[in-house]
Structures are given as C-alpha cells and as structure tokens.
Amino acid sequence: MAESIASIRELRARLSPLRRQGKSIGFVPTMGALHAGHRRLLETARRETDVVVASIFVNPLQFDRKEDLDRYPRTLESDLAFCGAAGVDLVFAPPVSEMYPQEMLTSVEVHKLTETLCGPRRPGHFRGVATVVLKLLEIVQPDRAYFGEKDAQQLAVIRRMLEDLSLPVAIVPVETVREPDGLAMSSRNLLLSPAQRRIAPMLYRALLLARERVEGGERSAGKILAAIEPRFAENPEVRLEYFEIVDPRNLARVDVIESPVLIAGALWIGTIRLIDNLGANPGARPGSLTEAKGLRL
Amino acid sequence: MAESIASIRELRARLSPLRRQGKSIGFVPTMGALHAGHRRLLETARRETDVVVASIFVNPLQFDRKEDLDRYPRTLESDLAFCGAAGVDLVFAPPVSEMYPQEMLTSVEVHKLTETLCGPRRPGHFRGVATVVLKLLEIVQPDRAYFGEKDAQQLAVIRRMLEDLSLPVAIVPVETVREPDGLAMSSRNLLLSPAQRRIAPMLYRALLLARERVEGGERSAGKILAAIEPRFAENPEVRLEYFEIVDPRNLARVDVIESPVLIAGALWIGTIRLIDNLGANPGARPGSLTEAKGLRL
Numbered sequence: 001m002a003e004s005i006a007s008i009r010e011l012r013a014r015l016s017p018l019r020r021q022g023k024s025i026g027f028v029p030t031m032g033a034l035h036a037g038h039r040r041l042l043e044t045a046r047r048e049t050d051v052v053v054a055s056i057f058v059n060p061l062q063f064d065r066k067e068d069l070d071r072y073p074r075t076l077e078s079d080l081a082f083c084g085a086a087g088v089d090l091v092f093a094p095p096v097s098e099m100y101p102q103e104m105l106t107s108v109e110v111h112k113l114t115e116t117l118c119g120p121r122r123p124g125h126f127r128g129v130a131t132v133v134l135k136l137l138e139i140v141q142p143d144r145a146y147f148g149e150k151d152a153q154q155l156a157v158i159r160r161m162l163e164d165l166s167l168p169v170a171i172v173p174v175e176t177v178r179e180p181d182g183l184a185m186s187s188r189n190l191l192l193s194p195a196q197r198r199i200a201p202m203l204y205r206a207l208l209l210a211r212e213r214v215e216g217g218e219r220s221a222g223k224i225l226a227a228i229e230p231r232f233a234e235n236p237e238v239r240l241e242y243f244e245i246v247d248p249r250n251l252a253r254v255d256v257i258e259s260p261v262l263i264a265g266a267l268w269i270g271t272i273r274l275i276d277n278l279g280a281n282p283g284a285r286p287g288s289l290t291e292a293k294g295l296r297l
Numbered sequence: 298m299a300e301s302i303a304s305i306r307e308l309r310a311r312l313s314p315l316r317r318q319g320k321s322i323g324f325v326p327t328m329g330a331l332h333a334g335h336r337r338l339l340e341t342a343r344r345e346t347d348v349v350v351a352s353i354f355v356n357p358l359q360f361d362r363k364e365d366l367d368r369y370p371r372t373l374e375s376d377l378a379f380c381g382a383a384g385v386d387l388v389f390a391p392p393v394s395e396m397y398p399q400e401m402l403t404s405v406e407v408h409k410l411t412e413t414l415c416g417p418r419r420p421g422h423f424r425g426v427a428t429v430v431l432k433l434l435e436i437v438q439p440d441r442a443y444f445g446e447k448d449a450q451q452l453a454v455i456r457r458m459l460e461d462l463s464l465p466v467a468i469v470p471v472e473t474v475r476e477p478d479g480l481a482m483s484s485r486n487l488l489l490s491p492a493q494r495r496i497a498p499m500l501y502r503a504l505l506l507a508r509e510r511v512e513g514g515e516r517s518a519g520k521i522l523a524a525i526e527p528r529f530a531e532n533p534e535v536r537l538e539y540f541e542i543v544d545p546r547n548l549a550r551v552d553v554i555e556s557p558v559l560i561a562g563a564l565w566i567g568t569i570r571l572i573d574n575l576g577a578n579p580g581a582r583p584g585s586l587t588e589a590k591g592l593r594l
Contacts, residue, residue, distance in 0.1 A: 102460075103409075104461055105407050105409050105457055105461060106405065106407050106408075106427075106457065106462055107405070107406050108403065108404070108405050108406075109403070109404050111402045111404070112400075112402050130403075135462045135463050138463045138464050138465065160402055160403065164402060164432070165403055165432045166305060166432050167435050168309070168438070
C-alpha cells in the first residue's frame with residue numbers, strides 16, 4: 001500500500017528534503033483505475049529515478065462530456081495497493097477542492113498540435129490536460145515525468161508545452177501496453193461489456209493494416225484511409241470518430257507519405273470511446289512486419 | 298556593470314549551485330530602459346533575497362501594435378550599468394531567438410481579470426505577458442519575483458496565474474515611483490516630447506480627484522467618472538482610452554463603491570499610451586488626503 005497524500009503543502013514538505021539531498025524525482029501523473037500500461041510507466045520511473053511520485057486525479061477540466069467524467073472509473077484503494085506493489089514512494093491524490101480551491105481562471109493552450117485527431121472532437125480537452133499537467137509539474141517539480149504513447153497527441157502537446165515554456169523537466173515517453181488480442185490498455189476498457197470487449201481490438205487491427213500498407217510502399221494516405229474506413233461501417237455497434245495519418249512532429253495531416261508517420265484513430269463502441277495509434281515508416285522494408293498478416297477487421 | 302547572460306542554459310548553470318547552497322533568489326523581470334521605478338524593484342529584491350537576477354527582454358508576444366514594439370526604447374549598455382549600481386548579481390538578456398527558438402505554440406491565458414481596463418483594448422497583450430512571465434519564472438526559478446504596482450492589471454494577472462498553477466514563487470508588489478509632478482515612471486515617458494511631457498501628469502491628477510471623491514463619500518462610480526472624463530476632452534493632443542473604477546480583487550467594474558476600489562486609466566498623448574492607477578478606500582476619513590487639493594486638470 002503506497003502512502004497517499006492529499007495536500008499540496010504536505011507533498012512539498014515531503015519532497016523538498018529529498019530534493020535537497022540530491023535525489024532525483026520521477027513523476028507519473030494518472031487518473032487512477034491503474035492497469036498494466038500504468039505499471040510500465042511506474043516501473044520505468046522506478047528504474048530511472050530515486051523517488052517515484054504518482055498522482056491520481058480525475059481532472060474535471062479535461063472532460064468535455066459530463067457523463068464521461070461521472071462514470072470515469074474511480075478505484076483509489078486498489079490503486080494505492082497497485083502503486084505499493086510497483087514501488088511508488090508517494091501517491092498524490094488530491095480532492096478537486098485542493099487542486100481548484102477557487103475558480104480556475106488560468107488556462108494553457110498548445111495551438112496547431114491540437115487541430116487534428118482528438119483536438120477538434122473534444123473541445124477544451126487538451127486545454128484541460130495541458131493546464132492540469134503544468135500545475136501538477138509545478139507541485140511535484142520532478143526531474144522526469146512519464147507519459148504513455150497510447151495518448152500520442154497528449155504526449156506531443158505536453159512535450160511542446162514544456163519546450164515552449166522552458167520547464168526544467170524531461171518528458172519520457174513509454175510504450176503502449178496491449179492485451180494479448182492487441183487492445184491497448186485503457187482505464188475505459190473497464191466500461192466495455194463482454195460483447196463490446198470482443199470487438200474492441202478492431203481499432204488496433206485497422207492500425208496494423210494501415211501500417212502494413214505504408215510499409216508495403218503505398219504513398220497515398222487517402223488511398224489507405226479509403227481502404228480502411230469502410231470496414232468500420234460493417235458493425236452497427238461501432239462508430240469511427242476519426243482515422244488519420246499525420247506527421248508525428250506536428251500532427252498535421254499527411255497526403256503523400258514520404259517520411260515516418262503516425263496513424264491514429266478513435267472509435268466509439270456503444271457509448272465508450274477508445275483511441276489508439278501506431279507509428280509507420282515508409283522506409284521500412286516491405287514484409288518486415290508480419291503481425292498484420294491474415295488479420296481481418 | 299552587471300554581468301549579462303544571453304543563454305538559458307548558462308543562466309541555469311550559474312544559478313543551480315547557488316540554489317543548492319541554499320541561497321534565495323530574487324527576480325525582477327523588465328523590458329529594459331530602466332528608470333527609478335525599476336530601481337525600487339531591484340532594491341527591494343536586493344534587500345529581501347541573496348541573489349538578485351534581473352531580466353531585460355522586450356517580448357514581442359505582448360505587443361499588440363508593431364510600431365509600439367519597434368520603437369520601444371532599447372538601452373542595454375546603460376541598463377547593465379544601472380543594474381550594476383543597483384547591486385544586481387546577474388542580468389538575463391536573451392535575444393528573441395533564445396526565448397522563442399521555434400514557433401511559440403503555447404500560450405497562457407488568465408480569464409475574467411483581463412476583461413476590463415487594458416484587456417479589451419490590447420487584444421493578446423496579457424496572454425503575451427502571462428506566457429513570457431511564466432517562461433521566465435521557469436528559467437530563473439526564483440523564490441520571489443518583483444512587479445510594479447503601476448501595472449496593476451499585469452500584477453493581478455500574474456498573481457492569479459501563479460495561484461491557479463501552484464507555482465512555488467512569491468510575488469512581491471512594489472509601489473509606483475513618480476516624478477515630482479506625479480507622473481508615474483515608465484519607459485514610455487522617454488518617447489514624450491517636452492510639450493507632451495508637461496501635460497502627461499493630467500492622468501495622475503484625475504486619479505487623485507477621483508480618489509478624493511471616493512474618500513469624500515461619493516458612492517456612485519458613474520457620477521465620479523462623469524465628472525472626471527470630460528476634463529480630458531479639453532485638450533486635442535490627448536485621448537482618454539479608459540478611466541474605470543474596479544474591484545481590486547477581480548478587476549470587475551464597480552457601480553456602487555462600498556469597499557476599497559482600484560481607479561485606473563489609460564491616456565493617449567499623441568501616439569504615446571500611458572497608464573496609471575491608484576487605490577481608494579471609501580472608509581477613509583474625508584479630508585485625510587490633501588494631495589489633490591487645488592489640483593486642476
């Protein structure tokens with residue numbers, strides 16, 4: 001059971017002597033409902049830094065839909081046990097009133113990078129993410145902070161925010177953890193019914209197929225998307241929100257694929273929204289990836 | 298002559314051993330063209346902290362008019378001598394390319410507090426101020442940062458930004474320094490012609506008259522403003538941009554004055570824009586302030 005601290009003042013009082021002793025601080029911000037993806041973040045931090053701090057805070061600012069906020073899984077007791085097992089030193093789990101004791105008038109925006117993918121579909125989401133992550137980084141003042149590649153756009157936004165504002169924190173991206181059938185680990189997977197859970201890997205399979213086409217030599221993003229998208233229309237339980245091929249540096253849509261790309265999608269299954277992404281390199285030798293072989297949506 | 302450092306990396310390399318030795322760091326951000334108002338900021342920092350860092354950076358982000366940016370006074374050599382005389386330890390004077398090496402995609406906004414006074418008249422100004430101040434604070438990581446009360450709205454915006462984002466920096470407000478005729482010290486005063494300079498104190502005199510009415514028992518902001526504003530119309534060289542009575546806590550306009558207020562104005566003299574402000578307390582005994590007696594606009 002990791003120790004949980006609810007107050008900013010107390011957390012700082014605990015961390016500042018450690019910092020003065022020259023200990024490096026690793027930070028893993030989470031919204032709780034911890035799973036194997038978080039475990040990889042925590043283990044990476046554990047390996048790379050002396051003191052590991054995790055935060056558990058379901059941030060209202062970043063939810064564009066109230067029902068999504070209300071039903072977001074909250075499992076604090078088991079999360080603290082999970083953190084304890086992962087070697088976390090301190091868990092910062094503040095109530096909303098500690099993070100936002102007065103009306104939050106300040107917001108941080110990262111432009112351009114939020115104009116594609118989830119950005120236009122979740123108005124205000126990345127503003128809420130950037131704002132809370134900056135605040136958490138000010139509170140914890142870590143040397144290194146760990147973010148999952150599953151949320152590729154979030155990672156890009158946070159990275160750019162820290163570069164633009166010269167924050168003295170290194171951002172460490174950590175690879176997506178997947179279920180055996182390929183579904184990316186996500187706290188939202190808990191909300192899927194067994195039937196929904198069975199069809200959920202179709203997003204990952206579509207990403208693999210798109211990557212296979214890129215690496216097989218197809219240069220037209222439009223052609224790849226035209227081949228992939230209709231497959232989602234076959235199942236009435238699912239709705240494809242987007243499926244895009246973007247430049248990983250600026251997340252701008254790519255028409256002609258000439259350098260490595262990021263392929264990313266968002267899929268609704270019933271009322272649950274799942275996202276996932278994969279990198280693809282047009283320079284890779286065709287056939288070097290066989291994972292997608294024989295896969296059908 | 299204070300030592301000047303242009304690079305973020307070098308400044309950090311100089312400050313981090315001092316911080317490890319437990320020295321407190323005071324920071325005075327400026328746009329240069331230093332005057333007696335800055336001297337008070339620097340002297341206050343010198344008194345209260347072990348290491349005083351001043352920055353000199355004319356921030357393009359916060360200028361809403363290109364001609365204002367182009368003609369903003371730049372006097373680096375004499376500023377460094379000024380800082381040396383004021384006991385500054387290090388001057389951070391980065392070129393624009395050091396502060397913004399790539400397109401600045403991140404911006405920080407403080408809502409509501411920027412809806413009155415200068416906010417609506419200088420679109421984007423406070424976004425630029427908040428963004429650069431946050432970045433400078435991340436670079437310098439001071440214990441205390443010093444801001445002049447002359448820029449009352451800027452002070453309120455920065456204070457709120459730091460509260461909202463939990464920055465571990467204390468903001469110290471420093472009283473406005475005035476010329477013998479009451480004109481608030483400002484780098485822009487350098488741009489006034491001798492004739493313009495002679496009429497410039499009319500803004501301060503108007504503030505004094507308004508304060509006298511508040512402290513003399515007038516509770517209607519509208520009546521006070523109606524008595525003050527026409528006086529500016531008498532001189533064809535000047536144009537009153539705004540003259541407002543606001544709540545100092547949230548900068549919202551006040552109709553009925555029942556608690557301390559901030560009276561603030563912006564005045565154009567030719568193409569030069571000057572701002573100033575005064576606090577006023579309706580609980581003050583009438584006659585306790587005699588400064589405004591006999592003054593005429």
